[in-house]
Amino acid sequence: MDMTTDADTITDNGTDTNDTDITGTGTGTSRRNLLRGLAAAPLAAAAGGLFTGTAEAAPGARLVLRRVTSGAGGSFNAAIRGLRAAGLPPARLTDVLGDLDRTGRFTTSFPNAPRGLAKAFTWDGRDVEDTLWYPQGITGVHDADGATGDDTLLVSWYGKGANYYQGSKVTFVDADGSAPRYRHVLLVEPRAVRVGPSTRYTYEPVEIHAGGIAWYRHRLYVADSGLRALRVFDTDRMFRATGFDPDLCGSVGGRYHAFNNGYVLPQSRIYRLTGPRDRLKFSQVALDRTTTPHSLVVSEFHRRRRTDVVRWNLNPASRYGLLGSLTSRPAVEIDRGNQIQGAVSAHGTYYLSVSNGRGRGYLKTARPRGHTAVAASRQRLPVGPEDVSYQNTGGAGRIWSLNEYPLDRYVYAINV
Numbered sequence: 354m355d356m357t358t359d360a361d362t363i364t365d366n367g368t369d370t371n372d373t374d375i376t377g378t379g380t381g382t383s384r385r386n387l388l389r390g391l392a393a394a395p396l397a398a399a400a401g402g403l404f405t406g407t408a409e410a411a412p413g414a415r416l417v418l419r420r421v422t423s424g425a426g427g428s429f430n431a432a433i434r435g436l437r438a439a440g441l442p443p444a445r446l447t448d449v450l451g452d453l454d455r456t457g458r459f460t461t462s463f464p465n466a467p468r469g470l471a472k473a474f475t476w477d478g479r480d481v482e483d484t485l486w487y488p489q490g491i492t493g494v495h496d497a498d499g500a501t502g503d504d505t506l507l508v509s510w511y512g513k514g515a516n517y518y519q520g521s522k523v524t525f526v527d528a529d530g531s532a533p534r535y536r537h538v539l540l541v542e543p544r545a546v547r548v549g550p551s552t553r554y555t556y557e558p559v560e561i562h563a564g565g566i567a568w569y570r571h572r573l574y575v576a577d578s579g580l581r582a583l584r585v586f587d588t589d590r591m592f593r594a595t596g597f598d599p600d601l602c603g604s605v606g607g608r609y610h611a612f613n614n615g616y617v618l619p620q621s622r623i624y625r626l627t628g629p630r631d632r633l634k635f636s637q638v639a640l641d642r643t644t645t646p647h648s649l650v651v652s653e654f655h656r657r658r659r660t661d662v663v664r665w666n667l668n669p670a671s672r673y674g675l676l677g678s679l680t681s682r683p684a685v686e687i688d689r690g691n692q693i694q695g696a697v698s699a700h701g702t703y704y705l706s707v708s709n710g711r712g713r714g715y716l717k718t719a720r721p722r723g724h725t726a727v728a729a730s731r732q733r734l735p736v737g738p739e740d741v742s743y744q745n746t747g748g749a750g751r752i753w754s755l756n757e758y759p760l761d762r763y764v765y766a767i768n769v
Contacts (some may be wrong), residue, residue, distance in 0.1 A: 380746060410632050410661045412686040412724035418583070418679040421623040426544020426557075429621050433543050433590055435554035436619075437602035441609050442593040444616050449525050449591060450505070452615065453534040455480070457526075463763050465735040471744065472504065473765035474533040480762070485516035487757045488524075488739065490575070491695075491764070492567035495744040496640040497568040497588075502747070504528040508755060508764065509563035509575065509740075510537070519602070520558030521613050523566065523573065526764075533764075539602070539614040540575070540586060553666055555604040559584065565637030565695060565740045567649055569667060570674035573618070574649060575757075576635040582625040583638060583649070586618045624676060633663055633684075637740055639697035646677055652696035652705075662703065685721045689728040692754050695740035695754065703728075704752050704769065706738045715737035716752070716767070736761060 410416060411589070422429060437443055459474045467471065475481060490509035494500045506526040512519040515534065520538075526535040541556035561584070565576040571589040596608030596616055611617045624631060634653040641648045641664065648664040665683045668677035669676035687693075687703065693707040694714070703716040705728055721727035737756040742764065743750040751766040 368532065370731075384662065390709070391473070410663065410684045411442055413683040414632075415683060416632055416663055416681045417627045418624040418676070418681075419627045420679065421582075421625050422621075424544070426542070426546065428545075429543055429619070432545050432554055432556070433619050433621065435545060435552070436543055436556070436592060436609075439554050439604075441554075441595065444591040444593045446525075446591070448593070449536060449538060449616055450527060450536055453527060453536045454615070455523070455537075456537050457515070457533040463735070463765075464761060465733070466763075467716065467734050467765065467767050468732050469765040469768040471768045472585070473763055474528060474530070475763050476535075478631050480512060482759055483511060484759050485514050486510045486522075488755055488762060488764075489562065489564045489757065490637070490638065490740040491742050491753050491755055492566045492568040492573070493742060493744065493753065494568075496642070496742060497570060499745070503743055504766075506753070506764070507566060507568055507573065509566045511561065511563050513587070517560065520560045521563040521575070522614065523563075523618060528764075536616070537614055538591065538616045538618050539611040541602070541611070541617045541619055543619045552606060555609075556602070556619060558602050558612070559620060565639060565652075566655070567638045567640040567742075569640055569647070569649075570672065572674050574638050576638040576651065577623075578634050578636050580623070580625060581633065581635055582623050583635065583651070584620055584626065585622045585680075586619065587621045590619060590621070592617050594620065615754075622680070627704070637695045639695065639740070639742055640746065641698045641743070643699045643701075647674075648682070649676075650696060650698050650703075652693055654693055656691050658689060658691055659689050660693055661685070662687060662690075662696055662698075664698075683724050685724055685726055685730050687719050687726045689717070694738055696742045697743045699743040699750055701747075704731075704741055704743065704753055706734065706741045708738055709736075711736060714756075715755075735763065735765075762765060 389438045396469040457476045494503045508524045511521045521540045540559045543556045545654040561577045566575045573586040575584045594611040596610035601610035636654040637652045647667045652662045663681045666677040703719040707715040716731045718729040719728040735756045737758040742753045755764040
């Protein structure tokens with residue numbers, strides 16, 4: 354089905370037209386250049402419940418997103434302004450990167466390390482052993498501003514088991530020094546709450562898998578497979594928590610808590626798939642800076658032999674990097690693409706991270722012919738591979754990835 358008509362647009366200055374409200378959803382260059390320029394109950398189901406099923410997007414189909422700017426807690430951006438007016442201390446990216454509180458360890462080898470290893474590190478002992486948080490997505494300054502020599506990274510984690518209610522978080526990592534230093538930041542949905550005649554502003558955790566992330570300018574795009582959507586968070590509008598109760602989140606007793614995290618990263622909008630609920634499962638998202646204009650690549654995980662990859666253009670004229678069109682480019686169907694944990698493209702080639710249960714994973718490649726492609730194994734990956742991101746190093750590129758299982762958690766870059 355060719356869905357090419359979409360009246361919803363975004364102007365070059367980043368302002369919205371035709372904003373959509375989903376009231377009732379229960380929504381609770383270099384680093385120096387980048388830093389110079391950058392300074393809720395979970396979103397529940399809309400009518401009909403959370404989406405399930407497998408993708409059915411035909412090769413060459415075009416898929417349309419709908420912009421969502423508010424939920425049951427009102428306008429996301431109005432709530433962000435309300436939090437600031439209420440006195441919650443704002444935090445710039447420079448503040449977070451200047452306040453890194455954990456230290457990992459670089460390594461030149463680890464179990465089942467891939468060929469062409471360019472760089473690798475592991476987390477501190479608490480995060481290596483943690484069975485309640487699992488790392489998933491990866492992006493970095495190389496995506497945000499095209500930096501070729503900067504290894505500032507972001508990694509997403511989701512709460513598991515007893516920590517499910519804490520939602521998801523992202524980790525800002527400085528991997529350029531003698532040891533990787535980092536800090537966790539909670540993803541939150543800002544909202545307004547009526548208390549008698551007055552309005553109180555708070556935020557609540559975002560309970561999603563966060564299987565893939567892509568950082569572009571001031572915006573962090575996070576894949577939400579349940580809602581079939583991309584959630585968008587503003588890295589230039591973070592806040593510093595003022596309370597540190599490990600069991601609380603949001604405004605409680607005059608303080609703003611974040612489950613003992615020092616900072617929160619607020620959601621500003623959602624781009625949600627329209628049409629049939631089984632068109633595409635948003636398992637991962639990555640950035641392709643080699644296309645004109647730059648584009649977001651969305652892929653899906655399932656066990657079928659064939660899978661779909663769809664991309665949406667970004668708007669390079671907008672200082673915010675908003676989507677230039679809410680209609681995708683033609684979908685590409687990839688044969689032998691089952692169990693993809695991450696997909697990124699560069700110079701016309703897709704790089705796919707493929708899991709294999711508790712066995713070693715695979716890095717596969719696929720080069721489309723028209724709207725179809727066949728994935729072929731390039732090399733083995735460690736056990737439990739997850740998302741991928743492409744970094745232009747000024748010469749040969751690198752693929753950044755990571756693996757998820759406790760006691761075997763590494764972040765690594767491969768020369769490609």
